[in-house]
Amino acid sequence: TEQIRIAVLPGDGIGPEVIREASLVLRAAAQAEGIRIELIEGLLGGVAIQACGVPLPEETMELVRGSSAVLAGAVGGPAWDSLPERLNPGLGGMLRLRRELDLFANLRPVVSLPGASPFLDILLVREATGGAYFSMPRGRAAAEEVRAFDTIMYSEAQITRVIRVAADLAESRSGRLASIDKANVLESSRLWREVAERELAGWDIEVEHLYVDNAAYQLARDPSRFDVIVTENMFGDILSDQLAGALGSLGLLPSAGLGTGTFGLYEPVHGSAFDITEHDVANPIGAIRSAAMLLRHSLGAIAAARRIDDACTAVLSEGFGTRDTHPIHDVGTRELTRRILERMR
Amino acid sequence: TEQIRIAVLPGDGIGPEVIREASLVLRAAAQAEGIRIELIEGLLGGVAIQACGVPLPEETMELVRGSSAVLAGAVGGPAWDSLPERLNPGLGGMLRLRRELDLFANLRPVVSLPGASPFLDILLVREATGGAYFSMPRGRAAAEEVRAFDTIMYSEAQITRVIRVAADLAESRSGRLASIDKANVLESSRLWREVAERELAGWDIEVEHLYVDNAAYQLARDPSRFDVIVTENMFGDILSDQLAGALGSLGLLPSAGLGTGTFGLYEPVHGSAFDITEHDVANPIGAIRSAAMLLRHSLGAIAAARRIDDACTAVLSEGFGTRDTHPIHDVGTRELTRRILERMR
Ligand SMILES: CC(C)[C@H](C(=O)O)[C@@H](O)C(=O)O
Ligand SMILES: CC(C)[C@H](C(=O)O)[C@@H](O)C(=O)O
Numbered sequence: 001t002e003q004i005r006i007a008v009l010p011g012d013g014i015g016p017e018v019i020r021e022a023s024l025v026l027r028a029a030a031q032a033e034g035i036r037i038e039l040i041e042g043l044l045g046g047v048a049i050q051a052c053g054v055p056l057p058e059e060t061m062e063l064v065r066g067s068s069a070v071l072a073g074a075v076g077g078p079a080w081d082s083l084p085e086r087l088n089p090g091l092g093g094m095l096r097l098r099r100e101l102d103l104f105a106n107l108r109p110v111v112s113l114p115g116a117s118p119f120l121d122i123l124l125v126r127e128a129t130g131g132a133y134f135s136m137p138r139g140r141a142a143a144e145e146v147r148a149f150d151t152i153m154y155s156e157a158q159i160t161r162v163i164r165v166a167a168d169l170a171e172s173r174s175g176r177l178a179s180i181d182k183a184n185v186l187e188s189s190r191l192w193r194e195v196a197e198r199e200l201a202g203w204d205i206e207v208e209h210l211y212v213d214n215a216a217y218q219l220a221r222d223p224s225r226f227d228v229i230v231t232e233n234m235f236g237d238i239l240s241d242q243l244a245g246a247l248g249s250l251g252l253l254p255s256a257g258l259g260t261g262t263f264g265l266y267e268p269v270h271g272s273a274f275d276i277t278e279h280d281v282a283n284p285i286g287a288i289r290s291a292a293m294l295l296r297h298s299l300g301a302i303a304a305a306r307r308i309d310d311a312c313t314a315v316l317s318e319g320f321g322t323r324d325t326h327p328i329h330d331v332g333t334r335e336l337t338r339r340i341l342e343r344m345r
Numbered sequence: 346t347e348q349i350r351i352a353v354l355p356g357d358g359i360g361p362e363v364i365r366e367a368s369l370v371l372r373a374a375a376q377a378e379g380i381r382i383e384l385i386e387g388l389l390g391g392v393a394i395q396a397c398g399v400p401l402p403e404e405t406m407e408l409v410r411g412s413s414a415v416l417a418g419a420v421g422g423p424a425w426d427s428l429p430e431r432l433n434p435g436l437g438g439m440l441r442l443r444r445e446l447d448l449f450a451n452l453r454p455v456v457s458l459p460g461a462s463p464f465l466d467i468l469l470v471r472e473a474t475g476g477a478y479f480s481m482p483r484g485r486a487a488a489e490e491v492r493a494f495d496t497i498m499y500s501e502a503q504i505t506r507v508i509r510v511a512a513d514l515a516e517s518r519s520g521r522l523a524s525i526d527k528a529n530v531l532e533s534s535r536l537w538r539e540v541a542e543r544e545l546a547g548w549d550i551e552v553e554h555l556y557v558d559n560a561a562y563q564l565a566r567d568p569s570r571f572d573v574i575v576t577e578n579m580f581g582d583i584l585s586d587q588l589a590g591a592l593g594s595l596g597l598l599p600s601a602g603l604g605t606g607t608f609g610l611y612e613p614v615h616g617s618a619f620d621i622t623e624h625d626v627a628n629p630i631g632a633i634r635s636a637a638m639l640l641r642h643s644l645g646a647i648a649a650a651r652r653i654d655d656a657c658t659a660v661l662s663e664g665f666g667t668r669d670t671h672p673i674h675d676v677g678t679r680e681l682t683r684r685i686l687e688r689m690r
Contacts, residue, residue, distance in 0.1 A: 076529070081529055088529070090529045090530065091529070091530060095530070132477075132497060132530075132531060133530055135494065138531075138532045139532055140532065140536070145500050145501050145502055146500065146501045146536065147498055147499065147500045147501075147536075148498070148499055148532045148533045148535060148536035148537075149480065149496055149497060149498040149499075149532060149533055150496070150497040150498075150531045150532050150533050151494055151495070151496055151497075152477060152494060152495040152496075152497065153492055153493070153494040154492065154493055154494075155490050155491065155492045156490050156491045156492075157490055182579070182582075184421070184426055184433070184435045184436070185435065185436060185440070185477075185478055186477060186483075186495045187483045187484055187485065187493045187494060187495050188493045188494055188495050190493060191485070191491065191492075191493035192493075212582075212583055213582045213583050213585075213586040214586065216561070216583045216584070216586045216587040216590065217586040217587065217589055217590040217595060218590065219587070219590065220565065220586075220587045220588075220589075220590025220591050221590040221593070234527070235583075237527075237557075237558045238557055238558050238561045238580075238583060239561070240558075241558040241559065241561045241562040241565075242561040242562065242564070242565045242587060243565075244562055244565075245561065245562040245563065245564065245565020245566045246565050248566070250562060271559075
């Protein structure tokens with residue numbers, strides 16, 4: 001049988017550290033279930049700028065296009081973050097990659113540490129190819145004075161497809177979906193709500209529409225009342241970080257960028273965190289759980305995915321974790337992964 | 346001596362209830378300090394649509410222009426919220442009023458209930474006349490398919506003036522200021538950060554710049570580390586509600602909309618909350634503290650303002666509050682105000 005090719009883009013800062021651990025776990029899970037994979041590394045972000053002058057080299061695009069899925073680390077860092085658009089690791093690297101691959105549905109499961117109370121188990125679906133992140137025009141104009149502008153744009157089709165993904169996920173979970181917009185102020189949000197209302201009328205799920213300010217309020221007061229949340233690009237960016245804060249650490253959150261087929265890009269939600277790079281303290285859970293999502297969504301390897309998730313839950317339940325989640329008795333990045341690997345046997 | 350004219354715009358839903366209580370407190374505080382004020386009521390929001398077909402009648406504009414300050418309740422409600430722009434109580438009423446009066450600095454103090462732990466005392470300064478709320482173009486375009494769009498626009502001057510207000514406030518408080526943007530993605534935010542960096546270099550305060558997603562994360566984890574926060578319109582809308590959630594209730598938050606002079610518009614941050622209207626359960630504290638801000642900022646009546654603030658703190662410390670903050674032993678809207686008035690004598 002042929003090997004399934006997976007592109008691995010370690011990225012910057014703690015990216016390579018956590019992706020190394022996640023790759024070990026991914027290999028182990030695949031092997032245990034008899035799935036033949038090959039992991040091929042490529043460059044994305046600041047490290048690509050250093051090596052070839054651009055954050056998303058053509059070689060990386062080719063590797064990615066020839067793969068079944070991508071496992072990626074965080075990109076960017078102080079050395080590059082103020083570079084202009086095309087040269088910027090975020091804008092010209094990761095965001096461009098999400099966009100070129102049309103990975104419009106960014107799934108961010110927010111699940112508490114075992115035993116936490118209140119226990120959160122929320123799935124945030126962030127639209128990831130439209131809105132203020134990508135719409136034109138954007139730039140600067142200088143008449144009497146300098147002005148800078150962005151456009152928040154959404155088409156019916158863009159809204160429809162992500163709402164459908166979220167509705168489908170809500171149906172397979174609790175049957176509850178919250179759609180978040182700012183329809184009392186923004187035109188793009190008015191269209192969002194119109195399309196969401198029309199589209200969701202056909203589904204057998206309980207739907208609620210919230211303004212983003214009210215959503216931020218409700219999430220601060222009682223996040224546990226939410227199950228599946230769907231929202232546009234920028235609101236999803238903000239609210240998923242708010243939820244990560246409610247959970248206690250960004251380091252726990254995985255994500256999956258999905259399009260229309262089985263191809264996907266999987267990455268932890270945290271950033272490159274140069275301040276803690278190479279101290280063996282980065283939390284590998286977000287990256288490891290991203291590998292589990294990869295197995296589940298792109299390879300249909302449910303058993304292998306479950307093997308990873310169960311091992312993570314078991315080890316965390318035993319009280320082991322990196323210092324961001326376990327400040328008293330913390331273990332290092334490698335030690336935590338070692339325990340997870342041990343559990344998977 | 347002449348009377349100082351104050352326009353009172355009770356608005357919709359619980360607006361009239363809490364503004365009635367706040368007006369009583371305002372009168373009492375002014376009288377106790379020998380300040381002669383007259384309160385003149387006007388129409389804004391849904392109630393204005395009912396009476397004269399538009400949410401911001403010309404008469405109201407005239408009243409407001411002839412006044413030293415405005416005390417306003419929340420506007421809007423299910424009956425009107427989907428009306429188009431000019432007829433909408435939010436867009437065509439309150440937002441237009443903020444904009445016509447050029448009240449660019451929206452001050453939102455977030456202060457915990459007495460004795461709360463962690464104790465929050467944060468001042469959020471929201472830019473309130475620019476960004477996605479007001480910039481053009483906005484609307485719909487239909488080529489092959491319907492698209493809706495908004496523009497997020499900021500000029501150097503718009504950023505400069507609100508940063509200065511925030512820096513001044515930070516200097517008079519802890520000397521710490523956090524400026525929040527999304528400069529790694531948005532052009533408008535890049536300009537925001539450039540101007541903020543340049544402008545704040547001249548101030549003797551400790552400045553930190555955060556991306557809005559990171560800010561939402563930090564505010565969820567440990568809001569008490571912040572003192573003064575300044576941000577653009579939409580981010581300010583979201584983050585102030587997140588902070589209200591951290592506090593426990595939106596009902597506690599007052600706000601002041603300030604421009605270049607002493608004129609200001611003061612309103613509680615909460616909405617019209619039609620579901621609890623006329624049940625004598627609405628929290629009047631946000632409105633009452635807005636009246637205190639009015640005395641302080643527009644009338645320079647520090648002693649009168651302090652009289653109100655101290656009475657609120659005293660009554661809340663004794664354990665009295667409406668059911669949103671005191672679910673066990675709650676008192677009604679009127680009873681809470683009565684106790685505050687008693688304390689002010
Ligand atoms: C790095 C940045 C451009 C990115 C975003 O805003 O989407 C990140 O915050 C995220 O949430 O994935
Ligand atoms: C009612 C609405 C238009 C308003 C806003 O978004 O500014 C409100 O949420 C606020 O925060 O004052």
